[in-house]
Amino acid sequence: MANTILIGAQWGDEGKGKIIDVLTEKADIVVRTQGGNNAGHTVYLGKKKYVLHLIPSGILRRGKVCVIGNGVVIDPVSLVEEIDGLLKLGVRVKNLYISESAHLVFPYHRELDSQREILKGKNKIGTTKRGIGPAYGDKAARTGLRMIDLINAERFAGVLRLKIKENNEILKAFGAKPLNYATVHKAYREAGDRLKQYVTNTVVLLHHATRRGDNVLFEGAQGTFLDIDHGTYPFVTSSNTTSGGACTGSGVAPNRMDRVVGVMKAYTTRVGEGPLPSENPEIADMLHAMGREFGATTGRPRRCGWFDAVATHHACMVNGIDDLAVTNLDGLDTIETIKVCVGYRAGLQRLDYVPADIELLAKCEPIYVEFPGWQQPTDKCRSWKQLPVNARKYLKAIAKLTGAELYIVSVGPAREQTIFV
Ligand code: IMP
Secondary structure, three states: OOOEEEEEOOOOOOOHHHHHHHHHOOOOEEEEOOEOOOOOEEEEEOOEEEEEOOOOHHHHOOOOEEEEOOOEEEOHHHHHHHHHHHHHOOOOOOOEEEEOOOEEOOHHHHHHHHHHHHHHHHHOOOOOOOOHHHHHHHHHOOOOOEHHHHOOHHHHHHHHHHHHHHHHHHHHHOOOOOOOHHHHHHHHHHHHHHHHHHEEOHHHHHHHHHHHOOOEEEEOOOOHHHOOOOOOOOOOOOOOOOOHHHHHOOOOOHHHOOEEEEEEEOOEEEOOOOOOOOEOHHHHHHHHHOOOOEOOOOOOEOEEEOEEHHHHHHHHHHHOOOEEEEEOHHHHOOOOEEEEEEEEEEOOEEEOOOOOOHHHHHHOEEEEEEEEOOOOOOOOOOOHHHOOHHHHHHHHHHHHHHOOEEEEEEOOOOOOOEEEO
């Protein structure tokens, strides 16, 4: 399997958790390289449902090494809760390594995230309110605190006091309640003491692993169009969700990477605000009525639409996707005629890429081609041949439009509902 970067080719929630879990079987190490607990990766094992936010889903398979890389922002209290949640479900949290360089998320980041959203009013981003933007903001401004600071008790007490003082002034200006230093310090100190055992130099660890020839799987969070550089800015998250982020967020060099797998749904979804050219309320109603498409982290109903081949083709370009994993095919099982967006029309212009100008993107009208549906359940199909002919035609067409090889088709949440093409 070699060193594989797995990324979301749409707006996040592509079903990466399940595909990562399936690919982890052949991996020795699974690495998270960006984002924070804004992510929610759902994995079903038998009847048990696990939602992972910061810990790589490799933790659910015995013997796999899991790494939280330097590019991730960590809310340590929430990470401890996640570890405890896994322990309660009978999952042993062994072989977990956390980068000493990973930045920390504090309660003032969360509060600032909320306050800025309130201030933006109807122009809000629709963030997960996990403090992700302000935490990456501190990192870029070189005023952030890192895991290495947290596990050094003496140093932490001093730097945290200054940070609380500074941020309380900002919170007061927003009219928000200031934070109590002692309360934050106690909670973070306790979390730091619990996490200390996992903290190490993960760059060196991964360097030795790749030299040994270990198979490393880089687990992307969010999706291409939420990327801070390549997404639908400003309606994006604050990290590089595209394949380049796997290198900077882990310290593994680009020439050590062997392939990029792009995960995409057989249709399109997005949570939060921002343009979504192929959005379609009827598909949204249908999928919500089936109990599908509610956010794993916030429970918000996702916006839904037809498959947008302009977007996935653009994602292929930005990420260098070699192989495609198409998920949620079964979500389309009952539809008579399926549409696919193959171009955008903006006035007299036809675009075949996602424009950087958000106002232009918001004006884009999708150009559709239609495919006959298959109108029969696919969730019990276990091989390419068992899939209905129209489903195979549809999958081949969207892969061709995207520009990468069809590799996996997923027809349900369970491990066995996975077809290798
Ligand atoms: P933030 O990452 O919480 O700042 O949110 C910024 C945008 O990214 C919002 O539109 C969120 O809904 C979206 N977002 C963040 N994390 C995820 C995710 O894991 N899946 C889908 N959307 C996400």
